[in-house]
Amino acid sequence: MNTQVKQCSCVKESDREKYDRIEKVIEEYRDREGSLIQILHIAQGIYGYLPMELQQFIAQKLDVPLSKVYGVVTFYSFFSTKPRGENTIRVCLGTACYVRGGKKIVDKLRELLGIDVGDTTQDRKFTLEVMRCIGACGLAPAMTINDKVYKQVNPDKLQDIVEKYY
Ligand code: FES
Structure with missing residues:
Protein backbone atom coordinates (compact mmCIF):
# COMPACT_ATOMS: atom_id res chain seq x y z
CA MET A 1 0.00 0.00 0.00
CA TYR A 76 23.53 26.71 19.38
CA SER A 77 22.60 23.07 19.90
CA PHE A 78 18.98 23.91 20.76
CA PHE A 79 18.34 24.99 17.19
CA SER A 80 17.52 22.24 14.73
CA THR A 81 17.63 22.36 10.94
CA LYS A 82 15.87 19.02 10.62
CA PRO A 83 12.26 18.15 11.53
CA ARG A 84 11.91 16.91 15.07
CA GLY A 85 9.63 14.26 16.46
CA GLU A 86 6.74 14.87 18.81
CA ASN A 87 8.79 12.95 21.42
CA THR A 88 12.54 13.11 21.99
CA ILE A 89 14.28 10.00 23.27
CA ARG A 90 17.73 10.65 24.73
CA VAL A 91 19.88 7.71 25.78
CA CYS A 92 22.64 8.40 28.28
CA LEU A 93 26.07 7.33 27.10
CA GLY A 94 27.95 8.74 30.08
CA THR A 95 30.54 6.39 31.56
CA ALA A 96 28.28 4.53 34.03
CA CYS A 97 25.50 4.04 31.50
CA TYR A 98 27.90 3.08 28.75
CA VAL A 99 29.52 0.42 30.95
CA ARG A 100 26.09 -0.95 31.94
CA GLY A 101 24.72 -1.32 28.45
CA GLY A 102 23.76 2.15 27.18
CA LYS A 103 25.00 1.23 23.73
CA LYS A 104 22.67 -1.81 23.61
CA ILE A 105 19.76 0.53 24.35
CA VAL A 106 20.78 2.80 21.50
CA ASP A 107 21.09 -0.17 19.14
CA LYS A 108 17.70 -1.58 20.15
CA LEU A 109 16.01 1.80 19.69
CA ARG A 110 17.64 2.22 16.28
CA GLU A 111 16.22 -1.16 15.34
CA LEU A 112 12.74 -0.52 16.79
CA LEU A 113 12.37 2.96 15.32
CA GLY A 114 14.25 2.31 12.09
CA ILE A 115 16.35 5.46 12.43
CA ASP A 116 19.85 6.49 13.36
CA VAL A 117 20.92 8.71 16.23
CA GLY A 118 20.07 12.32 15.39
CA ASP A 119 17.19 11.33 13.11
CA THR A 120 13.42 11.49 13.34
CA THR A 121 10.93 8.77 12.42
CA GLN A 122 8.95 9.33 9.22
CA ASP A 123 5.72 9.74 11.19
CA ARG A 124 7.46 12.48 13.22
CA LYS A 125 6.68 10.61 16.41
CA PHE A 126 10.25 10.22 17.75
CA THR A 127 13.65 11.86 17.52
CA LEU A 128 16.52 9.73 18.82
CA GLU A 129 19.51 11.37 20.51
CA VAL A 130 22.29 10.45 22.90
CA MET A 131 23.49 12.54 25.81
CA ARG A 132 26.02 12.64 28.62
CA CYS A 133 25.38 11.89 32.31
CA ILE A 134 22.04 13.02 33.72
CA GLY A 135 22.94 12.22 37.32
CA ALA A 136 21.20 8.85 37.57
CA CYS A 137 24.44 6.85 37.43
CA GLY A 138 23.47 4.71 40.46
CA LEU A 139 20.55 3.39 38.41
CA ALA A 140 22.28 3.13 35.05
CA PRO A 141 21.59 2.65 32.22
CA ALA A 142 19.27 5.62 31.94
CA MET A 143 17.37 7.39 29.21
CA THR A 144 14.72 10.05 28.94
CA ILE A 145 11.65 10.48 26.82
CA ASN A 146 10.77 14.16 26.90
CA ASP A 147 10.88 15.05 30.63
CA LYS A 148 10.46 11.53 31.97
CA VAL A 149 13.56 9.67 33.18
CA TYR A 150 13.75 5.90 32.73
CA LYS A 151 16.29 4.15 34.96
CA GLN A 152 17.81 0.66 34.83
CA VAL A 153 16.45 0.32 31.34
CA ASN A 154 16.19 -3.21 30.03
CA PRO A 155 16.53 -3.35 26.22
CA ASP A 156 13.81 -6.05 26.13
CA LYS A 157 11.33 -3.59 27.69
CA LEU A 158 11.97 -0.82 25.18
CA GLN A 159 9.18 -1.82 22.83
CA ASP A 160 6.62 -1.55 25.66
CA ILE A 161 8.03 1.82 26.71
CA VAL A 162 7.97 3.24 23.19
CA GLU A 163 4.45 1.95 22.50
CA LYS A 164 3.09 4.05 25.37
CA TYR A 165 3.79 7.13 23.26
CA TYR A 166 1.58 6.07 20.31
S1 FES B 1 26.36 8.16 33.24
FE1 FES B 1 24.27 7.93 32.69
S2 FES B 1 23.25 8.85 34.32
FE2 FES B 1 25.33 9.17 34.79
Whole structure:
Protein backbone atom coordinates (compact mmCIF):
# COMPACT_ATOMS: atom_id res chain seq x y z
CA MET A 1 0.00 0.00 0.00
CA ASN A 2 1.30 3.41 -0.87
CA THR A 3 1.30 5.34 2.36
CA GLN A 4 2.93 8.45 0.98
CA VAL A 5 0.94 11.52 2.00
CA LYS A 6 0.24 13.84 -0.88
CA GLN A 7 0.78 17.56 -0.35
CA CYS A 8 -2.55 19.32 -0.42
CA SER A 9 -3.43 22.99 -0.42
CA CYS A 10 -4.41 22.85 3.26
CA VAL A 11 -0.81 21.87 4.16
CA LYS A 12 0.54 24.77 2.11
CA GLU A 13 -1.97 27.10 3.70
CA SER A 14 -0.87 25.98 7.14
CA ASP A 15 2.76 26.70 6.21
CA ARG A 16 1.77 30.14 4.96
CA GLU A 17 0.01 30.85 8.26
CA LYS A 18 3.16 29.87 10.14
CA TYR A 19 5.27 32.18 7.98
CA ASP A 20 2.76 34.99 8.61
CA ARG A 21 3.06 34.47 12.34
CA ILE A 22 6.85 34.43 12.11
CA GLU A 23 6.80 37.64 10.09
CA LYS A 24 4.79 39.32 12.85
CA VAL A 25 7.34 38.11 15.42
CA ILE A 26 10.17 39.55 13.30
CA GLU A 27 8.42 42.94 13.17
CA GLU A 28 7.87 42.88 16.93
CA TYR A 29 11.42 41.85 17.88
CA ARG A 30 13.60 43.35 15.15
CA ASP A 31 14.77 46.41 17.12
CA ARG A 32 15.39 44.60 20.39
CA GLU A 33 18.84 43.63 21.60
CA GLY A 34 19.70 40.01 20.77
CA SER A 35 16.66 39.90 18.51
CA LEU A 36 18.03 37.29 16.11
CA ILE A 37 18.28 34.56 18.75
CA GLN A 38 14.86 35.41 20.13
CA ILE A 39 13.30 35.40 16.68
CA LEU A 40 14.92 32.08 15.78
CA HIS A 41 13.78 30.58 19.05
CA ILE A 42 10.17 31.63 18.52
CA ALA A 43 10.30 30.69 14.83
CA GLN A 44 11.45 27.19 15.78
CA GLY A 45 8.58 26.99 18.26
CA ILE A 46 6.11 27.92 15.52
CA TYR A 47 7.56 25.90 12.65
CA GLY A 48 9.06 23.03 14.63
CA TYR A 49 12.56 23.43 13.16
CA LEU A 50 14.58 25.88 11.06
CA PRO A 51 14.91 24.72 7.45
CA MET A 52 17.10 26.72 5.08
CA GLU A 53 14.09 28.40 3.41
CA LEU A 54 12.93 29.71 6.76
CA GLN A 55 16.43 30.94 7.61
CA GLN A 56 16.48 32.75 4.26
CA PHE A 57 13.10 34.29 4.99
CA ILE A 58 14.27 35.55 8.40
CA ALA A 59 17.55 36.89 6.97
CA GLN A 60 15.68 38.74 4.23
CA LYS A 61 13.09 40.24 6.59
CA LEU A 62 15.77 41.32 9.06
CA ASP A 63 17.99 42.55 6.24
CA VAL A 64 21.00 40.58 7.50
CA PRO A 65 23.20 38.11 5.57
CA LEU A 66 22.00 34.50 5.50
CA SER A 67 25.47 33.51 6.75
CA LYS A 68 24.78 35.38 10.00
CA VAL A 69 21.49 33.56 10.58
CA TYR A 70 23.03 30.22 9.61
CA GLY A 71 25.99 30.88 11.91
CA VAL A 72 23.69 31.36 14.91
CA VAL A 73 21.50 28.36 14.05
CA THR A 74 24.48 26.03 13.77
CA PHE A 75 26.28 27.43 16.84
CA TYR A 76 23.53 26.71 19.38
CA SER A 77 22.60 23.07 19.90
CA PHE A 78 18.98 23.91 20.76
CA PHE A 79 18.34 24.99 17.19
CA SER A 80 17.52 22.24 14.73
CA THR A 81 17.63 22.36 10.94
CA LYS A 82 15.87 19.02 10.62
CA PRO A 83 12.26 18.15 11.53
CA ARG A 84 11.91 16.91 15.07
CA GLY A 85 9.63 14.26 16.46
CA GLU A 86 6.74 14.87 18.81
CA ASN A 87 8.79 12.95 21.42
CA THR A 88 12.54 13.11 21.99
CA ILE A 89 14.28 10.00 23.27
CA ARG A 90 17.73 10.65 24.73
CA VAL A 91 19.88 7.71 25.78
CA CYS A 92 22.64 8.40 28.28
CA LEU A 93 26.07 7.33 27.10
CA GLY A 94 27.95 8.74 30.08
CA THR A 95 30.54 6.39 31.56
CA ALA A 96 28.28 4.53 34.03
CA CYS A 97 25.50 4.04 31.50
CA TYR A 98 27.90 3.08 28.75
CA VAL A 99 29.52 0.42 30.95
CA ARG A 100 26.09 -0.95 31.94
CA GLY A 101 24.72 -1.32 28.45
CA GLY A 102 23.76 2.15 27.18
CA LYS A 103 25.00 1.23 23.73
CA LYS A 104 22.67 -1.81 23.61
CA ILE A 105 19.76 0.53 24.35
CA VAL A 106 20.78 2.80 21.50
CA ASP A 107 21.09 -0.17 19.14
CA LYS A 108 17.70 -1.58 20.15
CA LEU A 109 16.01 1.80 19.69
CA ARG A 110 17.64 2.22 16.28
CA GLU A 111 16.22 -1.16 15.34
CA LEU A 112 12.74 -0.52 16.79
CA LEU A 113 12.37 2.96 15.32
CA GLY A 114 14.25 2.31 12.09
CA ILE A 115 16.35 5.46 12.43
CA ASP A 116 19.85 6.49 13.36
CA VAL A 117 20.92 8.71 16.23
CA GLY A 118 20.07 12.32 15.39
CA ASP A 119 17.19 11.33 13.11
CA THR A 120 13.42 11.49 13.34
CA THR A 121 10.93 8.77 12.42
CA GLN A 122 8.95 9.33 9.22
CA ASP A 123 5.72 9.74 11.19
CA ARG A 124 7.46 12.48 13.22
CA LYS A 125 6.68 10.61 16.41
CA PHE A 126 10.25 10.22 17.75
CA THR A 127 13.65 11.86 17.52
CA LEU A 128 16.52 9.73 18.82
CA GLU A 129 19.51 11.37 20.51
CA VAL A 130 22.29 10.45 22.90
CA MET A 131 23.49 12.54 25.81
CA ARG A 132 26.02 12.64 28.62
CA CYS A 133 25.38 11.89 32.31
CA ILE A 134 22.04 13.02 33.72
CA GLY A 135 22.94 12.22 37.32
CA ALA A 136 21.20 8.85 37.57
CA CYS A 137 24.44 6.85 37.43
CA GLY A 138 23.47 4.71 40.46
CA LEU A 139 20.55 3.39 38.41
CA ALA A 140 22.28 3.13 35.05
CA PRO A 141 21.59 2.65 32.22
CA ALA A 142 19.27 5.62 31.94
CA MET A 143 17.37 7.39 29.21
CA THR A 144 14.72 10.05 28.94
CA ILE A 145 11.65 10.48 26.82
CA ASN A 146 10.77 14.16 26.90
CA ASP A 147 10.88 15.05 30.63
CA LYS A 148 10.46 11.53 31.97
CA VAL A 149 13.56 9.67 33.18
CA TYR A 150 13.75 5.90 32.73
CA LYS A 151 16.29 4.15 34.96
CA GLN A 152 17.81 0.66 34.83
CA VAL A 153 16.45 0.32 31.34
CA ASN A 154 16.19 -3.21 30.03
CA PRO A 155 16.53 -3.35 26.22
CA ASP A 156 13.81 -6.05 26.13
CA LYS A 157 11.33 -3.59 27.69
CA LEU A 158 11.97 -0.82 25.18
CA GLN A 159 9.18 -1.82 22.83
CA ASP A 160 6.62 -1.55 25.66
CA ILE A 161 8.03 1.82 26.71
CA VAL A 162 7.97 3.24 23.19
CA GLU A 163 4.45 1.95 22.50
CA LYS A 164 3.09 4.05 25.37
CA TYR A 165 3.79 7.13 23.26
CA TYR A 166 1.58 6.07 20.31
S1 FES B 1 26.36 8.16 33.24
FE1 FES B 1 24.27 7.93 32.69
S2 FES B 1 23.25 8.85 34.32
FE2 FES B 1 25.33 9.17 34.79
